[in-house]
Amino acid sequence: xxxxFKKLTVQGSHEIAEWILENIKNIDDKEPILKDMIxxxxxxxxxxWIYKMIKENNDIKDIKEILDTTFDNTIKNAKKFLxxxxxxxxxxxxxxxxxxxxxxxxKLKIYIPESxxxxxxxxxxxxxxxxxxxxxxxxxxxxxxxIVNCDxxxxxxxxxxxNGVINKVGSKLLAILxxxxxxxxFVIADQTKFTKTVSEREKIFEIVPxxxxxxxxxx
Numbered sequence: 001x002x003x004x005f006k007k008l009t010v011q012g013s014h015e016i017a018e019w020i021l022e023n024i025k026n027i028d029d030k031e032p033i034l035k036d037m038i039x040x041x042x043x044x045x046x047x048x049w050i051y052k053m054i055k056e057n058n059d060i061k062d063i064k065e066i067l068d069t070t071f072d073n074t075i076k077n078a079k080k081f082l083x084x085x086x087x088x089x090x091x092x093x094x095x096x097x098x099x100x101x102x103x104x105x106x107k108l109k110i111y112i113p114e115s116x117x118x119x120x121x122x123x124x125x126x127x128x129x130x131x132x133x134x135x136x137x138x139x140x141x142x143x144x145x146x147i148v149n150c151d152x153x154x155x156x157x158x159x160x161x162x163n164g165v166i167n168k169v170g171s172k173l174l175a176i177l178x179x180x181x182x183x184x185x186f187v188i189a190d191q192t193k194f195t196k197t198v199s200e201r202e203k204i205f206e207i208v209p210x211x212x213x214x215x216x217x218x219x
Contacts, residue, residue, distance in 0.1 A: 001023055001024075001035065002033065002036055002037070002040075004023075004055075005019075005020075005023075005037055005040065006040060009084055009118060010093055010094065010118055010119070010123055010135060011093070011095075011096075011190065012092070012093055012094040012095045012096065012121050012156060013044050013045075013046045013053060013095075013156070013157075013158050013191070013193065014046070014067075014071055014094075014095040014096055015095050016041070016044060016046070016047070017046045017047070017050060017067055017192070018064075018067075020034075020047065020050060020068075021038065021050065021060050021063060021064050021067070022058070025060040025075055025199045028112050030054050031051065031055065032034055034050060034051040034054060035051070037175065038051060038216055042160045042201050042202075043158045043159055043166045043198075043200055043202060043205045044159070044200065045158065045159035045192065045194070045195050045198075046067075046158075046192045046193060047178060048195070050063060050192075053066075059150040061096075066110075066192075067190075067192060070190040070191045070192060070218075070219055071095075071096065071099075071143075071190050071219075072093045072192070072219070073219025074188060074189065074190040074191075074217065074218050074219035075094065075096065075099050075100050075103065075188075075219070076219065077134070077217055077218065077219045078100050078154075078186075078188045078217045079100065079103065079104055079105075080106070081154070081186075081215075081217055082104075082106075082154070082186070083106065084106055084151075085104065085106045085107040085108070085184050086107075086108055086109070086150075086151035086152060087108075087109040087111070087115075087149055087150045087151050088108055088109065088110050088111070088150060088151065088152060088153070088154060089111040089112075089143070089146060089150045089153045089154075089174065090110065090111075090112055090124070090153070090154050090155060090156075091112070091113055091115055091121060091155055091167070091168060091170050091171055091174055092115050092120040092121060092124070092155070092156065092167065092168035092170070092171070093115070093120035093123040093124045093127075094124065094155075094156030096156050096181070096188055096189070096190065097154065097155075097156050098124060098127050098128065099189065100188060101128055101131070101132060102128065102131045102132070105152075108132060108134065109134040109136075110128065110132060110134065110136065111136050111138055111146045111147075111150065112124055112125045112128075112135065112136065112137055112138065113137075113138055113139070113140045113142075113143055113170065113174075114137060114138070114140055115137060115140065115168060115170060116140055118168075118204065121137065122137060125137040130184050133135075140170065143174065143177060143217055144177055147174070147178065147181060147183065148181050148183075151183070152183060152184045152185070152186060152214075153174055153175070153178045153183055153185045153186070154186045154187075154188060155167050155171050155174065155175075155185070155186075155188075155208070156183070156187070156188060156189060157187050157188075157189040157193050158193065158205065159194075159195055159198045160187070160189050160193045160194045160195070160198070160216060160218075161194075161195050161196060161197040161198035161209075162196060162211040163198060163207070163209065163210065164198060164207045164208050164210050164212075164213070165187050165189065165198065165207070165208050165213065165216070166198045166205050166206070166207055166208075167187075167203060167205065167206070167208060168205065168206075169203065169204050169205060169206050170206075171206060172206045172207070172208050172212070173206050175208045175212035175213065178212070179212050184214035184215075185208075185212060185213055185214050186213075186214055186215045186216070186217055187208075187213055187214050187215075187216045187217065188216075188218075189216060189217075189218055190218060190219060191218055194218075197211075
């Protein structure tokens with residue numbers, strides 16, 4: 001199972017959480033394997049949340065219900081808060097953002113950087129093509145050309161702490177550009193992502209400090 005887990009390199013936190021719950025449900029001693037998963041993806045707070053829930057003797061069905069509820073509530077709150085037509089920029093591949101965009105009833109023009117070397121942005125772009133007409137995949141080095149015309153920037157998060165949020169590398173540059181051009185930057189993250197403080201250990205992740213974030217939307 002761990003070898004398969006290691007191959008989950010382009011999926012977002014929510015997708016990985018769903019994968020974990022499905023794959024550990026028939027394992028009697030779940031804690032050791034969850035500890036190994038935490039070591040492999042320490043930036044993903046949701047894995048630590050699952051581990052905590054298991055230690056508190058919650059069953060998989062209840063954990064999944066809580067995960068789905070906070071996920072759905074977060075998307076609903078984001079759509080209420082951002083209930084207007086807009087030009088938007090995002091980054092990386094996020095199930096939360098994918099569902100936000102797919103179910104948003106307003107007219108959105110969405111710019112998505114490729115997010116190389118992993119190419120996570122290409123995945124999000126492909127997943128949105130059949131749902132939104134105005135979706136554009138852009139080169140990572142052309143972000144500054146498009147962001148100036150955006151109404152807001154919205155990103156996901158692998159962890160949310162008092163000192164900022166952790167997300168895919170490139171998010172901090174996006175946040176700095178947003179601040180420079182006076183464009184609001186919103187983070188959309190459910191309650192399973194929240195912790196005391198955050199720190200990045202892997203090069204593919206980075207911290208976006210709170211002073212670059214306009215608001216964090218959760219549920």
